[in-house]
Each structure stands twice: as C-alpha cells, then as structure tokens.
Amino acid sequence: MRLEGKKALVTGGGAGIGKAIALAFAREGSDVAIASRNRANLDQVVQGIESLGRRGLPITADVAYEGQVRDIVDETLEEFGRIDILVNNSGIPGATRDVTQIDLEDWARVLAVNLTGAMLCCREVLKDMILRRAGSIINRSSMAGRRGVAGRSPYVASKWGLNGLTHTLALEAGPHNIRVNCICPGATEGERIERVMRALAEATGEPYEKVKRRYINRAPLKRMVTPEEVAECAVFLASEESSGMTGQILEVSAGG
Numbered sequence: 001m002r003l004e005g006k007k008a009l010v011t012g013g014g015a016g017i018g019k020a021i022a023l024a025f026a027r028e029g030s031d032v033a034i035a036s037r038n039r040a041n042l043d044q045v046v047q048g049i050e051s052l053g054r055r056g057l058p059i060t061a062d063v064a065y066e067g068q069v070r071d072i073v074d075e076t077l078e079e080f081g082r083i084d085i086l087v088n089n090s091g092i093p094g095a096t097r098d099v100t101q102i103d104l105e106d107w108a109r110v111l112a113v114n115l116t117g118a119m120l121c122c123r124e125v126l127k128d129m130i131l132r133r134a135g136s137i138i139n140r141s142s143m144a145g146r147r148g149v150a151g152r153s154p155y156v157a158s159k160w161g162l163n164g165l166t167h168t169l170a171l172e173a174g175p176h177n178i179r180v181n182c183i184c185p186g187a188t189e190g191e192r193i194e195r196v197m198r199a200l201a202e203a204t205g206e207p208y209e210k211v212k213r214r215y216i217n218r219a220p221l222k223r224m225v226t227p228e229e230v231a232e233c234a235v236f237l238a239s240e241e242s243s244g245m246t247g248q249i250l251e252v253s254a255g256g
C-alpha cells in the first residue's frame with residue numbers, strides 16, 4: 001500500500017472528485033478526515049472509508065470561514081494526532097455570466113471558497129507540518145486555471161490564484177521538508193460538469209449537446225476524465241513516489 005499509516009484531510013470529500021480521493025487514500029492505507037457542509041454525504045463516504053478498514057472522520061464545515069477552518073484542523077489533529085496529507089478540494093463553480101453582469105457578492109463567494117478557503121487550510125495545517133518537518137499538500141485547481149473561459153471570470157480567477165498560491169507555498173514550505181503541488185483536472189465526469197455545461201448552454205443560447213461536444217473534442221483523448229483518474233494523481237502526489245516533486249501543476253485532462 002502506498003499510503004500505509006498516513007493521516008489525511010480532504011476538504012469537499014463528500015462528493016465527486018473529493019469522494020474518489022478519500023476512498024483511494026483509504027484503499028492505499030490512510031485514515032481520512034473529510035470536511036464539507038453536507039453531513040449526509042460525509043457520513044456516506046465515511047462508511048465507504050470504514051468498509052476499507054480505515055478510520056473516517058466526518059467534519060461539517062464551510063471552508064470560507066476562518067473559525068470553521070480552525071475547527072476542521074483542530075478536530076483532525078485531536079482525533080488523528082497529526083496531518084500528513086492535506087487535499088484542498090472544496091470548490092464551487094460560481095456564476096456563468098460576462099463580467100459586466102457579475103455582482104460583487106458572487107465574485108467574493110467564489111474567491112472565498114476556492115482560494116481563501118484553501119489558503120486558510122494550508123495556513124492552519126502547515127503549523128503542524130512545520131513542527132514535524134513533514135507533509136504533502138495538494139491543491140485542486142482546474143484547466144480553467146491554465147487559460148481563460150468566457151463567462152466564468154470568478155472561477156477562472158480563483159483557480160489561477162490557487163496555482164500561484166501553490167508555487168509560493170512550495171517556496172515557503174520546501175525548507176521545512178513539506179511539498180506543495182497542484183492538480184488541474186479537465187472536464188471530469190459527474191453531476192458537477194453536467195451543471196456547468198447546462199449553465200454555459202443557457203448563457204450562450206447554444207444547444208447543450210453542442211457545448212458538451214466542444215468540451216469533449218477539446219481533449220486529444222476525445223473524452224472527459226473520471227474522478228478516479230484524478231484521485232490516482234492525488235495518491236501519487238501524496239505518496240513517496242513523488243518525493244522529489246514540489247511546486248508542480250499537474251494536468252489530468254485527457255490532454256485538453
């Protein structure tokens with residue numbers, strides 16, 4: 001097993017890609033704390049983690065709030081004793097409209113969850129990792145953090161910000177023997193991408209099927225990726241197999 005005896009914290013571990021990562025980590029031997037707002041989803045994933053013989057810890061919280069992030073980290077440290085791996089996976093797509101139609105509240109919420117939430121989790125977890133001189137942090141960006149996407153300025157800005165945060169924290173944490181890397185998934189199969197494509201179709205007036213074809217055709221492999229493919233990359237970045245890597249932005253996007 002590649003993560004035998006490790007202790008991980010995965011934000012947004014109750015659904016989608018975060019759920020796949022939490023289960024992949026458990027399969028590889030790690031106990032996993034998962035934090036998000038929907039308790040029922042968390043409880044269901046914890047059942048899956050425990051059926052793999054590992055400890056699961058559900059924590060109901062919103063990562064946009066500083067006090068709640070402190071509670072997530074305190075509870076994980078209290079229950080697990082340490083955090084070896086942090087995955088900042090929580091994210092929201094935000095509005096699909098041109099910037100002239102974006103109100104400040106929408107903008108601020110996307111930045112608060114996707115970027116500030118990740119920074120707060122890094123800040124709190126790094127305090128423990130620095131004391132122990134060990135740890136791996138994995139941020140979840142997006143291919144929207146590699147290019148522009150018309151109609152999605154808050155989301156795109158949040159993901160470019162996350163890439164910059166990754167490069168900077170790798171510089172700050174490296175001397176403490178802590179690695180900070182980032183995964184950019186492309187369109188990933190699941191309910192979330194269906195909602196995103198429908199919102200784009202509505203905003204542009206294009207048929208949904210045309211939007212979907214565009215997403216698929218952009219990738220040389222002519223398909224979306226699966227949450228499990230993204231999770232495999234997270235296992236690699238969490239494990240000793242990537243011990244020489246930090247400050248890297250890896251794309252899991254079928255090439256698109």
Ligand SMILES: NC(=O)c1ccc[n+]([C@@H]2O[C@H](COP(=O)([O-])OP(=O)(O)OC[C@H]3O[C@@H](n4cnc5c(N)ncnc54)[C@H](OP(=O)(O)O)[C@@H]3O)[C@@H](O)[C@H]2O)c1
Nearest residue numbers: 012015016017036037038062063090091142185187188192
């Ligand atoms: N799906 C894609 O095609 C795709 C592509 C590129 C990047 N990504 C990124 O990958 C990550 C996961 O996406 P996904 O596709 O798995 O989406 P998802 O199924 O919508 O999952 C998002 C997760 O984030 C959690 N979350 C949302 N707001 C939160 C908050 N304020 N505090 C704590 N947790 C919160 C959600 O849980 P609760 O609702 O329970 O809080 C959920 O567990 C996101 O950062 C997304 O931007 C996705």
